[in-house]
Amino acid sequence: MTPVTEVSEVVARKLAKRFSPAHQVLDGVDLTAPAGSLTVVLGKSGAGKSTLVRCLTGVYRPEAGTVEYRLGRSSANLTSADPRTVAWLRAHHISSFDEVMVTAPRIPAAVAAARSARRDRAAAVGMFARFGVDDLATVPIGRLRPADRLTVSLMAALTADRPFVVLDEPARFVDPEVLAAWLRRLADRGVAVVVTATPDSVLASTATVVGELSNGRIQWHTR
Structure with a gap:
């Protein structure tokens, strides 16, 4: 950052x-x-x-x-x-995560988080790893449960600069x-x-x- x-x-x-x-x-x-x-x-x-x-x-x-x-x-x-x-x-x-991010369902979670945060993919992947949720990083966003999608939204908010x-x-x-x-x-x-x-x-x-x-x-x- x-x-x-x-x-x-x-x-x-x-x-x-x-x-x-x-x-x-x-x-x-x-x-x-x-x-x-x-x-x-x-x-x-x-x-x-x-x-x-x-x-x-x-x-x-x-x-x-x-x-x-x-x-x-x-x-x-x-x-x-x-x-x-x-x-x-x-x-x-303003970095926030009031709701589940809207994105194409086939995009991997870390890529979706990076785009939302306006950062590169490596920054998002690093944030997933820091919080121990790196198992979500490569999963297409559309395949995640609602709670996991909110976690991805939080990762985006924390990745944003x-x-x-x-x-x-x-x-x-x-x-x-x-x-x-x-x-x-x-x-x-x-x-x-x-x-x-x-x-x-x-x-x-x-x-x-x-x-x-x-x-x-x-x-x-x-x-």
Whole structure:
């Protein structure tokens, strides 16, 4: 990977998201993840972790609040950006794995991951090996189970060389200890990393900042 040299930061302010009048998932969430930090948001099932990640990555548009990505002297307000700008940011600056990647079913998993990450095949194969899932690397993507395809999507997200990494419960798919070490390495290189996890996750032990998401709000703890 090439070092990230530009100053980067993702800032969310007063995020609110509801799916029905009685179901307020996010209620004034604030989050700041600067370059070189590993931000871990803990929460129980149903706390709103996936909703938060989808708001941070432009999949969902919140009813209130803003999500701003700052890179060097440039910035983009994701909540007011048009769909084309959101797609461009997700393709070039934000690494995430919100859903199974769409690709030709005959393409080997490592090739699909490399294309999604905009890296060479060797980089993707190396990531599969690092996480002990190299048995998936040569399997055509269309022959994989849904859970394995999500693992491939995670490998693509971790292979990509982007200034922002925003992941929803990645420890479900790979060894948490190996993941924690890699995310810490990304942060130490200057990447702004945000991940969600369950309350007992080992990821919290390597975090710069830990937040607890409950009742639509985050309580932050600096380590």
